[in-house]
Amino acid sequence: MNNSKNVFDVIVVGAGHAGCEAALVCSRLNLKTLLLTINIDKIALMPCNPSIGGVGKSQLVAELDALGGQMAKTAEKTLIQLKILNKSKGPAVQSLRAQIDKKAYEIEMKYVLENTPNLILRQGNVCNILVENQIVKGVEIEGGIYFYSNAVIVTTGTFLRGRIIIGDKEYKAGRMGEYLSLNLTKSLNNLGIKTDRYQTATPPRIDKRTIDFSKTIEQPGEFEPLNFSFWNEKTIHKNISSYLTYTNKKTHEIIAKNIDKSPIRSGIISTHGPRHCPSIDRKVINFPEKTRHPVFIEPEGEYTNEMYLQGLTTSMPIEFQQLIVNSVEGLENARIIRPGYAVEYDYIFPSQLNLTLESKIIENLFFAGQINGTSGYEEAAVQGFIAGVNASLKLLKKPELILTREESYTGVLIDDLITKELYEPYRMYTSRAEYRLLLRSDNADLRLSKYGYEIGLINKKQYDKVLNKEKEIQILNEFLKQKVIFPASKNNEILKNMNSAVIEVPTNLYQILKRPEIRILDLLNNFGFDFTIKDNDVYNQVEINTKYEGYILKQLEEIKKYSNLEKITIPQTFDYFKINGLTFEAKEKLNSIKPNTLGQASRIAGVSPADISILLIYLKSKSGR
Amino acid sequence: MEEDTITALATKAGESAVNIIKISGNNSIEIAQKIFKSKSQRKLQELKTYSMIYGNIYDENGDIIDEVIISIMKTPHSYTREDVVEINCHGGIAAVNKILDLVIKSGARLAEPGEFTKRAFMNGRIDLTQVEAIADIIYAKTETSLKIAANNLKGILSQEIKSIRKDLLDLIIDVEASIDFTEEDIEIITYDEMLKRVKFISSKLKELIKNEEKGEIVKNGIKVAIIGKPNVGKSSLLNLIIKKDKAIVTPIPGTTRDAVEEILYLNGIPVIMTDTAGIRESKNMIEKIGVNKSMGEIERSDILIIVIDNSRKITNEDIEILNKSKEKKHILCINKIDKKSKIDKMEIKKYIDEKLIVEVSALKNTGIDKLEEKIKDLTIGKDRFEIEEKIIINKRQKITIQKAKESIDNAINAIKNKLSQEFPALDLRNAYNLLGEIIGENTNEDILNGIFSKFCVGK
């Protein structure tokens, strides 16, 4: 039975956004990797919105890209529009969003997988995780075939006991029209891994030819050259528009009148759905005072007439979905191609994982993506990457990769997942990152590609580019500090022409650049400084660091303040119940989450600063002062 | 066991009749012995554990500072399980401070907040349940955020902070929503609106700090220094105000060579009156030292009473003293009005507000009540405030509130300069966290929860 053909280093279960990244990492690190998926035609599917990125999410994608992940590259190849969100705001919260041709993305990703050495793609529905002595040994797929490996990464998305709901109809399915995994949950539960159910939903898609675009507002993308991946040159991308329209009184009346048909009201759905993705039914119930809600009409691809209705998520019966759609301006004659639906599925409590995404109880068993209670392609992909990296590093007997909250959104995501009590699928926001001003998309390469290079997922040439950028930033910084402008009338004339105040004492370029109205290239050009650098982004970095220096320093100060707590580790075997001083709530929470550091403990809801003090003294006294 | 010996005031400084200074560590008994002589001539080292002894504390010059009772608790029969000495002092706050000073000079170190408790815990004296109530520890994050703070603040102050935090959170929610939900159909908060709300919060914090300052006064007293040229009558005035002949009065200019202190209570507020050496250029070494001390006294004081002599012409020295006093609250006292006036009042008014001038005669005891009124006005304000528990909070809490206010004021600047929302957001969140530390509240999910319940967001 132990056929050597069926023996691998790593098995990845599921080929969604998490699974693809995980499998690519492992195989690129020369580990023999098997990627199993229920349906080989459904790789890297985007079952909900046809876009990648967005506020908070594009930061994740940029980090993944800097570390050597795949998502940004594939997205850049298949995107049909690129937009900068928060354009009027500062660099930290500006975010890119790419409208993606879904089918192209699937094909492109499958092509990458198929052509990666060491990666074997295979159809199969995993029903059982093989474990011996609390160490993972492989998987069994339906039909009784066994595959063996030293590590298993589970990335099954919404497929565990998936249940699809439209109105009062229910189907067992992983996604609309797809097989599901009926037995894997039981296998996990038998191993001691606890699960619960979440729910999420998607809007109907309509036929482009039946939309009256004249009643909508066109939403084009950017026309300037941009890049979605650091490693690509900036180019002008395809620019296929989306359209904006709004719901109205009539829409809300239809919903209100038929609210009893909504599964969230009828009781068919009782599980937690994400608040960031409310159905239109939910919006009407919760915000009756609002007279309209926006609906973005987005193309599902370049070569399809299917249009996605962002904002009209619903799982009402199909006939009511049609009424709701037709009540919206511009969609009076719109024809639904496929209805919206809700899906309910099993997820595991992510607090059962280490920060490496490895199970705390079964060695070499990793989890990533929606199964960990997150939502979003981007959130899934970074987890897949981190799980893949850590599974590989472990098998290669190298130190693990844990990104911290101070250095990355990825760190924020995983720390939040493992530490916080979550009641709904987790989506990234910039407000979740306390060091938001430091964790920008534009500096993700400077922050993180060193790790990618160390691990071997970023090549020398790429890394040299980053090192060069670092060096040039330093040189330009020094240049700005050295070059002094004297208060000569000629110079003040130049400043006046730049709408800036005159100087009265000799002032260096650096000080002048701090003025909000001064842009770095104008400054250098107008004062006739010839400064040539290879990487144009260097100007941008220096400008940001100079202009926002005060705030950046403040954040660095904050990090220092809390770094002590982050450094104090708590053994996994620590018995919280032994410590009398802790409140009962704190004991329970700490015991169930088992934080790795005091810093992590301090972020657990219900653990007060006083509890942390007690732990601190206890740990210090234990470590023998 | 710790090697060094620590000390701290164990009681609240202020009106309580007895203040206790605690010393703990290997050398505590030895240190106490250095500054103490018992009436019975017995040495502290000879005493058994849990005994008490009566005697005097002496300073470096052998002067008696205070009559005290000392209790001795020997290791391991003490709170910290180390040798512990408690000095029960009867004198006012000035004496207590002086004794604490002497203890430190004799080799003890001022204890960190909570250090006695920490030692008790480390030496196995108390369990963590007990620590919890007193835990005051070393690290920044926890330092200001202890339960003890929350307990101490169970009154109006903590409610006040909660209410300010609520306003702050509401504002943060609006600001954050405009960042993370940029494409939603929500009302984006305007800069004007932000400014209005943030200014309101700033004014609330300012009020709070003002209250705390009053609290500090209640606790630690307010320092008033009498300054002026030699021989203008400073010492005479001090004696009149404290109703004792404490300072030496002579017709020889330069009599007072060292600051003389006395406490009096005005409406229950301890006021530490200090007489100083007359300020002038002097060749006499000792007097010179005295003058330098007087300048230091100006620095240390909260309020200055500048005395000039009615019977002599105003000199540059007077003007200089007036100018030096500008930074502090001050009163100008024109003394010796029983004598013929040689001063030009019009000229004086160039340097000081008329309302701050009182005319007195220390000799004839006239105008002293008016002077006292003025001192009261400056120390406790026109409207006498009650000594309320709520305003008595510790220094660290005050510092934290001040930091929060600084953050808020930074946000005001950022908003005025129309910086992008995430910048004031950072200042606001910082203030929110700081205030949370005081009342021991975690901030975790407040912001996103707020956004979701307030706005209809999400796609």
Ligand SMILES: Nc1nc2c(ncn2[C@@H]2O[C@H](COP(=O)(O)OP(=O)(O)OP(=O)(O)O)[C@@H](O)[C@H]2O)c(=O)[nH]1
């Ligand atoms: N006529 C008159 N004499 C006064 C008055 N106040 C003080 N004196 C006299 O002025 C002289 C100096 O008074 P002190 O109180 O010692 O003055 P001082 O400012 O403390 O002097 P130094 O300590 O030397 O700086 C003494 O002889 C006092 O009796 C007053 O109101 N009227």
Ligand SMILES: [Mg+2]
């Ligand atoms: Mg005197």
